[in-house]
Amino acid sequence: MTDRLEISVVRWPGRTASAAGGPASLLAAYHLRTEAEKGEPVADAEGLPDRYRAEISDPAAAYAGDDVLMALSGDTAVGCVVVTAPTDGRSEIKRLWTDPAFRGRGIASRLLDAALAQAAERGVGTVRLSVWNWRTGAIALYERLGFAVTESWDERDQLVCMERAV
Known part of the structure; x- marks a missing residue:
């Protein structure tokens, strides 16, 4: 018996099987955690700023033209990342999130690898991202993957x- 999870990374929405509801619950968790870390906690998604509620209520519209990648454990969505549509040869990585119950298993690294591959497939030369300075673990991960x-x-x-070159 092994404790290793079988994780697949899929593009959402796509022709492959994906979790019901898509990334909405992951995006809600991401935004709720971020607001709490900024010292502005809210009880639920209804208390989030409009722009974040829009992402949660209709991710397909919020990320039209972008690539949304989801990590699945079976049919359970355990992580997500967004790669924005290229502009001037550059894309941005946004909303990288792994369900806290699944952290420490390489899911964020797999999502980032897939995001970089997706950017390369779209002809992007540079990928950039922004991260809150208190997220030191995320910063260390980005640096290990070549971001400066x-x-x-x-x-x-x-x-x-x-940012880093693709």
């Missing part, structure tokens, strides 16, 4: 901007 800190393109305090 770069000049900020975002005016929000406490964001670290990173």
Whole structure:
């Protein structure tokens, strides 16, 4: 008997099987956790800012033209990431999230590998991302995968901007 999970990374929506509801519950968890970490906790998704509620209520519309990748354990969605449509040869990685119950099993790394492969398939030369400076584990993961800190393109305090060539 093995404790190793079989994880598949799929594009959502796609022709392959994916969890019911898509990434909505993962996006809700991501935004609720982020707001709490920023010191602005809310009880549920209804308390989130409009732009985040829109992502949760209709991810297909919110990410039209982008690539949404989901990590599945069987039919259970355990992680997600968004790769934005290329603009000027560049895409952005957003909303990387792994269900806390499934962390420490390489799911985030698999999602990032798939995101970079998807960006390369679309002809992207550079991928960038922003991450809150208190998410030191995520920053370390990004650095291990070749991302380097770069000049900020975002005016929000406490964001670290990173990029790497594809």
